[in-house]
Each structure stands twice: as C-alpha cells, then as structure tokens.
Amino acid sequence: MINLYSADNPLITCCGCVCSEACLLETTGEPKVCGCPRFICSFLFTIIDILLTPFLVTMHFFKIYIIPCITICCSRIFCTICCALNVCKCRYRDCNFPANDASLGEVDIIKKKPNLCNLSCCCFKIKCECHDPFATTIKWKRARNLGKDIETGNAKHSKEKMRLFAGKIEPSDICQGSLGDCWLLAAIACVAEENSDKIKSLFLTREADAFSCYQVRLFDKHSHRWRTLTIDDRVPVRSDGAPYFSNPHGNELWVLLLEKAYAKMLGNYHALEGGFCADAFTAFTGNDSIVYLSEDETGESWSGGRDGLSTLKRDKMFSVLKKCLKANMLVAAGSRHDGKTDKDAPSQGIVHGHAYTILDAATCNGESIIKLRNPWGSGEWTGKYSSLEDPSWMNSVANTLRGKKIVHEPGTFWMPFTDFCKHYSHIDICVISVSVSNLHLEVNEGSGVCGLIVGVLKGFITFCLCCRGCRTIWFPQRKTTKQIVADYIVKS
Numbered sequence: 001m002i003n004l005y006s007a008d009n010p011l012i013t014c015c016g017c018v019c020s021e022a023c024l025l026e027t028t029g030e031p032k033v034c035g036c037p038r039f040i041c042s043f044l045f046t047i048i049d050i051l052l053t054p055f056l057v058t059m060h061f062f063k064i065y066i067i068p069c070i071t072i073c074c075s076r077i078f079c080t081i082c083c084a085l086n087v088c089k090c091r092y093r094d095c096n097f098p099a100n101d102a103s104l105g106e107v108d109i110i111k112k113k114p115n116l117c118n119l120s121c122c123c124f125k126i127k128c129e130c131h132d133p134f135a136t137t138i139k140w141k142r143a144r145n146l147g148k149d150i151e152t153g154n155a156k157h158s159k160e161k162m163r164l165f166a167g168k169i170e171p172s173d174i175c176q177g178s179l180g181d182c183w184l185l186a187a188i189a190c191v192a193e194e195n196s197d198k199i200k201s202l203f204l205t206r207e208a209d210a211f212s213c214y215q216v217r218l219f220d221k222h223s224h225r226w227r228t229l230t231i232d233d234r235v236p237v238r239s240d241g242a243p244y245f246s247n248p249h250g251n252e253l254w255v256l257l258l259e260k261a262y263a264k265m266l267g268n269y270h271a272l273e274g275g276f277c278a279d280a281f282t283a284f285t286g287n288d289s290i291v292y293l294s295e296d297e298t299g300e301s302w303s304g305g306r307d308g309l310s311t312l313k314r315d316k317m318f319s320v321l322k323k324c325l326k327a328n329m330l331v332a333a334g335s336r337h338d339g340k341t342d343k344d345a346p347s348q349g350i351v352h353g354h355a356y357t358i359l360d361a362a363t364c365n366g367e368s369i370i371k372l373r374n375p376w377g378s379g380e381w382t383g384k385y386s387s388l389e390d391p392s393w394m395n396s397v398a399n400t401l402r403g404k405k406i407v408h409e410p411g412t413f414w415m416p417f418t419d420f421c422k423h424y425s426h427i428d429i430c431v432i433s434v435s436v437s438n439l440h441l442e443v444n445e446g447s448g449v450c451g452l453i454v455g456v457l458k459g460f461i462t463f464c465l466c467c468r469g470c471r472t473i474w475f476p477q478r479k480t481t482k483q484i485v486a487d488y489i490v491k492s
Contacts, residue, residue, distance in 0.1 A: 060469055065459040065460070083210065091232070092209075096264070097231060105269055138236050139237055140237065141235065143243075144233055164203065164208045164214075166250055168196065171193050173249055173255060174248070175246065175247045179246075180272070180273040181246075181272035184275065185246060187281055187332060187355075191284055199258075200440050202216055215228055227265065262283065278291050292304050301313055325358065330428075332356065332427070333358055333428070335352055335356065336423060348383040369417060380412070380413040381415045433477045436472045439463070
C-alpha cells in the first residue's frame with residue numbers, strides 16, 4: 001500500500017490477490033492480472049490511503065529524515081571516539097573491487113609488462129610469463145585525501161577537505177578524465193541539471209565517511225532490481241595526485257564515487273568505455289529509456305522503431321524534445337562516430353563519437369536552437385550561435401528565452417537544431433520518477449549538528465506542512481517514458 005507505483009515495490013497486495021502495476025495502470029484493455037477491474041483496485045487503495053494518511057506521512061517522515069539524522073549523529077560520535085583511539089587508520093578496503101589492474105580492466109592507461117616468475121622441478125628451472133591478479137601499474141589514492149584546491153587545482157596546497165557533497169549539485173561539477181565514459185558523465189550531468197535530489201538519493205551514505213566506506217544504490221537492468229553497492233574511496237591517480245578518470249571541479253567526492261560504483265556493477269572501469277546515456281538513465285532512475293536514431297546524414301527524420309515509436313520529421317522531433325525538456329525529463333545526444341555530415345561539413349568543434357547533455361531548447365526569430373553541454377567542461381560548437389561569435393545575438397533573443405541561462409559556462413553552447421541534426425546520430429530520453437524513494441535528508445556537512453537539525457526542519461516543513469509527502473506517496477510518476485513521449489507525439 002505504501003509507495004504503490006515505485007520500482008522498488010512492483011507488486012501490490014489487494015483483496016487477497018496480487019496485482020501488478022499493469023493491473024492498476026493498464027490502459028490497453030487486456031485482461032487484468034488479479035481478475036478484478038482496475039477501477040475497483042484504485043478505489044480501494046484510495047480509501048485505504050485516506051484513512052491511513054496520518055500514519056503513512058509520519059512513518060515516511062521518520063524513515064526519510066529522523067532515522068538518518070540519528071544514524072549520522074551516532075556515526076559521528078563513533079568516528080570521533082575511534083579517531084581519538086587512532087583507529088581510523090583502519091579504513092575499509094573493498095576486496096570485491098580492489099585497487100589493482102583487475103578493477104581497471106583493459107584501459108589505455110595500463111602498460112602491460114609481463115611478470116617473470118621461476119618454475120622449478122626436480123630436473124630444471126625455467127622462467128615464464130604469468131599474470132599477477134594483484135598487480136597494479138599505477139598508483140591508487142583515497143579520494144578523501146586528494147584535498148584538491150578549488151582555485152589552483154594543486155593537490156599539495158589544500159584549503160578545504162574533500163566532502164561527499166559540497167553545496168549545490170550542478171552539471172559544471174563534472175569533468176571527464178582519461179576514460180571514454182562521456183555517455184555516463186553526460187547522463188549524470190542531465191540528472192544534476194533536472195533533479196539534483198535524485199543524485200543525492202542514490203547515496204545511502206549521506207556524508208564523507210571516516211572509514212572510507214560508501215553505499216550507492218543503482219538499478220541493474222539485467223536483473224531488473226535495485227542493487228546496493230558497497231565501495232571504498234580508492235581511485236587511480238596520476239603522478240601529480242589528480243584522478244585519472246572523472247575529475248570534479250570542487251572538493252566533492254560524489255562524482256568519483258558514483259563513477260566507481262557504476263564500474264563495480266559492470267565489472268571494471270574498462271566496461272565504461274563506450275555506451276549509451278539511456279543505460280545510465282535507467283541505472284539512476286529505475287525507469288525505461290528510449291533512443292531515437294537519425295535515419296540519414298542530414299537528420300531530416302528520426303526513428304524510434306527500436307522502442308516501438310513512430311518516425312519523426314526534424315521539426316516534430318524538435319517539438320517533442322522541447323516538451324520533454326519542459327517536463328524536466330532527462331535528454332542526451334551522441335555525435336556521429338565518423339564525423340561526416342551532409343556534404344562532409346566540418347565538425348566545427350563537435351567531438352566525434354561523443355555524448356552530450358541537452359539542457360534546453362527554444363525558438364528564436366523563427367529558428368529552432370538547442371543548448372548542449374560537453375562533459376569535458378570544454379570543447380564547444382564554433383558555428384552559428386556559438387559563444388565564440390559576437391554575443392550580440394543574445395540581446396536579440398533575450399526576451400524570447402525569458403530568463404533561461406544564456407550566460408556562457410565552460411563546455412556549454414547553443415546551436416541551430418538543423419546543425420544539431422547533421423552532427424548527432426541519436427537522442428536518449430528518460431523520465432524521472434517522483435516517489436518517496438527520491439527524498440533524502442539534507443546533511444550540510446560543513447555545518448555539523450546544526451546542518452542536520454536544519455535539514456530535519458526543512459524536511460518537516462516541505463514533507464508534512466507543504467503536502468510534499470502526500471504528493472509523493474499518492475501521486476508518483478505512473479507513466480513510462482514511452483507512454484509520455486507517445487503522448488507528446490500525438491499532441492505535437
């Protein structure tokens with residue numbers, strides 16, 4: 001009865017039978033799972049929920065805010081005692097994802113060198129080449145010890161210690177490293193842009209842990225269930241102490257740890273080389289994702305056949321994208337691998353075979369334009385409407401954009417949608433679920449106990465007094481991404 005439509009609770013007990021989500025939400029007219037009409041199930045649950053309103057709201061408030069607050073306070077007291085006894089040096093080491101080459105996989109930063117070992121028998125001794133599963137060719141370091149200076153980027157002159165979350169989560173917090181996981185970081189940037197609370201809800205560990213042990217919650221599409229991954233904070237670093245892979249701009253751990261948790265779920269870091277943002281969207285939200293593919297080099301038409309959606313012309317594709325972005329859905333795009341567009345047009349700053357976050361879309365002076373972000377934090381479009389041109393165009397469309405971000409940020413740019421269709425081959429779309437599982441306690445690590453108290457008070461005001469609890473318990477996102485996009489197509 002609680003959080004009925006959440007991916008965490010796919011089965012619902014009703015009138016002595018088991019109803020699936022399809023029973024309550026089914027719209028195709030197919031036979032019902034439990035044999036009872038859909039409206040009867042919905043009516044019964046509505047009555048039960050109304051009667052149990054005080055209990056449900058109170059229970060979830062304690063579960064989301066009070067219990068984590070008590071847990072964090074007890075953890076802080078325990079860590080203080082351990083540090084006083086000099087026990088904190090015994091930090092957690094993840095044996096299932098160790099700090100060696102096995103966890104890296106076949107990434108380019110590994111320089112393969114055969115290990116010589118001696119094999120002896122009663123008659124002779126020989127040397128052979130063998131692989132040491134515990135060998136490491138690069139240095140690993142605790143992420144919380146990086147202590148990178150925000151301004152200078154110098155690891156040796158730290159002004160602020162690393163935290164799990166330091167202030168507001170923004171797409172600019174993410175910067176790609178030496179790993180080809182732009183699709184993953186672009187997806188993370190999408191979530192950070194549209195619903196930063198979703199990022200925080202993935203971390204069951206709410207703040208930087210003294211023992212370097214973190215729990216991250218991701219959805220495994222192969223097993224169709226949420227998995228809780230326990231990891232340590234050891235990451236591969238360069239000779240100057242900077243991380244090899246994702247490199248946050250500030251003193252925040254969440255990007256590094258989220259990337260590592262995803263790598264652990266797939267087996268190693270090499271498994272992150274190449275992929276679709278749609279897969280990452282599903283891992284973060286637990287919802288299905290759809291992919292639209294360009295049918296030709298000009299991008300005149302986009303096919304959604306793999307997801308059972310109709311083919312869209314360029315103008316209608318833009319209209320659907322605009323509605324998806326307005327509804328705060330996750331949208332990303334991948335550039336063409338060969339870089340070839342109509343008439344072999346130059347790339348004009350677009351990286352070939354690279355994933356980008358789509359941030360916004362607008363129509364200015366009769367022309368459709370779209371805003372994107374490169375997860376590198378650099379490398380921007382140099383054609384029309386680019387930041388490298390005279391910015392006078394911003395003045396002419398300022399009224400049309402109506403307060404939207406038109407100020408230049410590193411790695412972000414506007415471009416005409418016609419050029420977008422020439423340079424990009426696929427578009428990934430996913431809806432963000434709205435349920436109690438997405439809510440979390442605001443810790444504010446830098447404020448000590450005061451941060452926890454403020455977080456609980458804010459939770460009480462929004463969850464109980466502003467009816468946020470009622471909305472998330474009884475009115476979560478019921479439609480799938482495919483259903484929502486199909487509705488947008490019909491209405492466009």
